[in-house]
Amino acid sequence: MSVLDILAYPSEQLKKLSETVEQVDERLLAFIRDLEETRLSGPGAVGIAAPQVNVHQRVVIVDVSNMKKPCENHGHMIMINPEITEWDGMAMGREGCLSVPDFTGNVIRAERIVLNYMDETGEKHEITSSGFEARAIQHELDHLDGLLFLDRLVSRRTDLFQRKIYK
């Protein structure tokens, strides 16, 4: 296993479209192990996408189960060819990225998503994810389409007022 180099913007490689994985073989599994080791070597990243290490295959890893502030989650997920099929609601949140060091910004994401993916054993999943985990998934899936959170920035001066609950 090895820690791979993480590309940082303005690398053009981050803006490229990733290709569908046709076959899960030993080579891909070895890559996924390296990708995970790379994720864990950084400063507490909850996700990583293959193109961030210059591999343009539709593979991401997301795990928000170890957050300081616990949130709803599906544990550690290795997602191959993930696809979001439903979006619902919107929420503003602050995001940072291993490929954009020393900058964070506000991004609006769907509050709840439904997505399909295949895991590393070839098993297919359909899950509904919401909140922080859904944000992490959307952030990672963007990488597969050559998008960074910089492409979705909204002004720090824009605020979605918290919905007030009247009793």
Next chain:
Amino acid sequence: MNWSVLTLVGADQQGIVAAVSKLLFEADCQLAEASMMRLGGNFAIMLRVGHDASADLKTVLAPVVDGMKLHLHLDEDVPASPRHIEPDVHITVYGADRTGIVAQVTSLLASAGLNIIDLETAVGGSAEQPIYIMSIEGHAQQGIEALRNAIKNLADDIEISLTEIDTLRA
């Protein structure tokens, strides 16, 4: 490279930013963080600028300072910015406009450990019934709970809400 912080304020008019940045560019200056906005009828620029030790920013900017009647304040040799402090709390405040809102809110928050990183305010509503709106981002040095407890003591006519900023690191 030396770093200076410059503040430019003057009556708002079209083309201030373009004129200022063009002069700085032509003098080989490098622009870093900036905050610019209209304040009443004025336009205010705060800007961190990197420049050669020999560059005299007052001379560089003289054409626009004189031509557009701007006030220039220069803080020289400001050390390069350390890694920015990450805000972990966002606070929104609003209420019928009256004196003392900012003083009361920020005093309470400061005593509970808030380090303000970004603050902006606006006056809205009608002329007869103005409302005051304030948005703060900061770092809760004694934790968010300390801030939550502190704001319980705030006057009833001020609405305040505090949201934790959970930055996604991906």
